[in-house]
Amino acid sequence: MEDIVKIKGMKAGLILSFTRGAKFDEIRANIQNKLESGNSFFIRGTTAYVSKDTLPTDQIEVLRKMFHQHGMLFRTELPKIKVENPKTEPIKKLPPEEDPQQMIVINKTLRGGQEVRTKSSVLICGNVNPGAQVIAGGSIDVRGTCRGMVHAGAFGNTKAFIVADQLIPMQIRIADMIARSPDKMEKSETPERASIKNGHIVIEPITR
Amino acid sequence: MSVRIVITSGKGGVGKTTTTASIGVGLAQRGYKVVAMDIDTGLRNLDLLLGLENRIMYDLVDVTRDNDPIPYKKALVRHRKYETLFLLPTSQVQNKDAIKPDKVEKLCNEMDKEFDYILLDSPAGIEEGFKTAIKPAQRAIIVTTPEITAVRDADKVIGELGREGIDDIKLIVTRLRPKMIEEGDMFDMRDINDLLAIECIGQIPEDEAVIKATNRGEPVITMEDSMAGKAYKNVIGRLFGEQIPFYKPPKDSFFTRLKKLFGML
Ligand SMILES: Nc1ncnc2c1ncn2[C@@H]1O[C@H](COP(=O)(O)OP(=O)(O)OP(=O)(O)O)[C@@H](O)[C@H]1O
Ligand SMILES: [Mg+2]
Numbered sequence: 001m002e003d004i005v006k007i008k009g010m011k012a013g014l015i016l017s018f019t020r021g022a023k024f025d026e027i028r029a030n031i032q033n034k035l036e037s038g039n040s041f042f043i044r045g046t047t048a049y050v051s052k053d054t055l056p057t058d059q060i061e062v063l064r065k066m067f068h069q070h071g072m073l074f075r076t077e078l079p080k081i082k083v084e085n086p087k088t089e090p091i092k093k094l095p096p097e098e099d100p101q102q103m104i105v106i107n108k109t110l111r112g113g114q115e116v117r118t119k120s121s122v123l124i125c126g127n128v129n130p131g132a133q134v135i136a137g138g139s140i141d142v143r144g145t146c147r148g149m150v151h152a153g154a155f156g157n158t159k160a161f162i163v164a165d166q167l168i169p170m171q172i173r174i175a176d177m178i179a180r181s182p183d184k185m186e187k188s189e190t191p192e193r194a195s196i197k198n199g200h201i202v203i204e205p206i207t208r
Numbered sequence: 209m210s211v212r213i214v215i216t217s218g219k220g221g222v223g224k225t226t227t228t229a230s231i232g233v234g235l236a237q238r239g240y241k242v243v244a245m246d247i248d249t250g251l252r253n254l255d256l257l258l259g260l261e262n263r264i265m266y267d268l269v270d271v272t273r274d275n276d277p278i279p280y281k282k283a284l285v286r287h288r289k290y291e292t293l294f295l296l297p298t299s300q301v302q303n304k305d306a307i308k309p310d311k312v313e314k315l316c317n318e319m320d321k322e323f324d325y326i327l328l329d330s331p332a333g334i335e336e337g338f339k340t341a342i343k344p345a346q347r348a349i350i351v352t353t354p355e356i357t358a359v360r361d362a363d364k365v366i367g368e369l370g371r372e373g374i375d376d377i378k379l380i381v382t383r384l385r386p387k388m389i390e391e392g393d394m395f396d397m398r399d400i401n402d403l404l405a406i407e408c409i410g411q412i413p414e415d416e417a418v419i420k421a422t423n424r425g426e427p428v429i430t431m432e433d434s435m436a437g438k439a440y441k442n443v444i445g446r447l448f449g450e451q452i453p454f455y456k457p458p459k460d461s462f463f464t465r466l467k468k469l470f471g472m473l
Contacts, residue, residue: 109405111367112360129363129403147403 005030008180013047013073025058033064039182041171042072052076076194088208102139110134110148119155130170139163149173152194161195167203177201212326214345216360219282220332222353223382225408226418227440229257230429234294234444237429240324243284247341248456249330255297259425272311275417280315293442294323309336309343311417316344320401334368342369346374350406353383354394363404365387380410380443397454409446411454412439419436 004019004026035042042048048067052060060076067074102120114133116122121138130150134140139160140152146164151173153160158175161177172179172194177192179201190205217226225248232244246254249268255261266283280296282289286291299306313466316326320385330341348369352362362379369377381400388394399409417434435455444450 108370111370112364114367127403127405131360131364145402 003030005034007041007180008039009180013049013075014041016047017051023054027055028059028062028066031066035066040071041178047073047075047091049075049077079166109144112148121160128164128169134170136160142167161193163190163206167192167194172201172203174201179203210316210323210326211237211347212321212328213344213349214328214330214342215349215356216330216341216363216365216369217351218334219352219358222351222358223412223418224332224351225254225257225329225441226422226428227349227351227380227412228254228327229427230440230442231439231443231447232258232293232298232327233287233290233427233429234440235325235447236290237288237291238444239364240323241292242325242327243294243319243323244327244329245296245305246329248329249298249336249337250298250301251331254329255285255295256425256428257292257422258287258295260287260295260297261425264297267297267299267320268312269301271296272307275360280319295337309340312340313344314319315434325447334365338365338368342372342374345446347378348374349378349380349409351380351382352400352404352406354381354385354389354396354400356388356395357392357398359395359403366406367406377406378447379404379406379408380412380416381408381448382410382412384411384413385414401434410439412436412443 004021006017006024007018008015008017020073021149024033035061050060050063055063064074072073083124104118104120106116106121106122106124107126110124110128110132112117114130115133115135120136121140122134122136122142123141124134126141128142128146128148129151130140130147133151134148135151135154137155138152140150140162142164142182144149144164145166146162150162150169150171151169153175154173156175159204161176162172166188168181168188170181172196174196177196177200188205191208192203193206194201194203215224215231220443228244232242235242244254244258245268246252247268248254255264263285266278268283270278271280271283283296285295285297287295314435319326326344326449328341328345331337350365351360352358368376369375382398389396397408397411413435415428415436417431418428418436421431428434428436431437432441439455442455445452
């Protein structure tokens, strides 16, 4: 069944749109559910946008309150696309000696709460578990199952890509684009590769 | 030389203490000399599960304090029935700083010669108490339920243990409810093994016998006819490398399957 609440990840935050004709109660329940289920898209501090002409003001206010209660920001007007991505901030702390042409190798499974940050590309011989993060200036190759959060091209390199034997992450970020996992997770049998094509993150099967 | 095993989980209330008590008894039944240490200061209950609450004289705080500590032998409580099983209780008073990781490690070194096994019952979380419990350990048993939160926490804890250099880590999954798993409301063993990728040595079903056992102060492993008791018995075997298949609850009997086949049901 189609999700009545569609979410599009943008530089500035999340843009929400609703299936035409969907009842407000359904929309509200749907969002509430997503907020409470710890949907990895709805991260504290993220801004959610609902265009003000999609819903009457009183309903907009109900949604605003819901997002605020979950520590998110809420806007009804899209910003001019110029916004600095707050996500680029911690990258200053990266070790300066590495560069995107190089590749570092991690020979273990990254478990929840563990993080790899590098300016270079990274090869992980192991899994990336939920709650683990990989942030790389270059590309990310997971020789295992990737279920965590992976951010390739974290400096803005839109040519960076992410490859995994099984690519079922919570979230994929490439440069300043975000894609979240589909709500129904299907295990892919073949390795897959995520990259930016025509302004979207696309995932395609590959052969190694 | 003793084998030191920490029983830990991340998430609270998943069955660490239940597991520690049953493993303690199971090892003692095999003739090993075992000390089960309660590291959950302020929330102690290993003594209850072992039915030894009324025999406590001194506790871990008394043994590890800086001024005039009590010799550990005075604090050990011998089990009534399994004479090679001892409890080293912790304090009932909530003072997390009272017990220092270094001191507990030193204590384990002192007990090293006397015991075959030192079991460390860790508190939930990954704070001081957890750190105190894992410091002396060489091995770990991770306890989880088939809930997503517990499994995620278990994963984190495995990461923490790795950081501490503990890489002999085994898994016990408790409170399994076949119905809920079948209906997809809980992780099944495949999902869990897939994610945690460590060797599983126990699948303990949800069983009322555990509650009865707790109330009686007799670890469930002693209730040999119970499902959970049997499952813990198998844990002991697997700890010693015995190849014991996991028990699969029967779904349909042969006859119901036949009847279904012939459209009689
Ligand atoms: N297999 C089981 N079937 C039914 N109940 C169980 C089972 N295992 C544990 N329990 C119950 O779950 C509760 C928590 O168990 P236990 O105290 O062993 O967990 P714990 O991980 O030590 O908790 P804490 O984090 O508070 O130390 C108890 O009430 C216990 O009786
Ligand atoms: Mg406990």
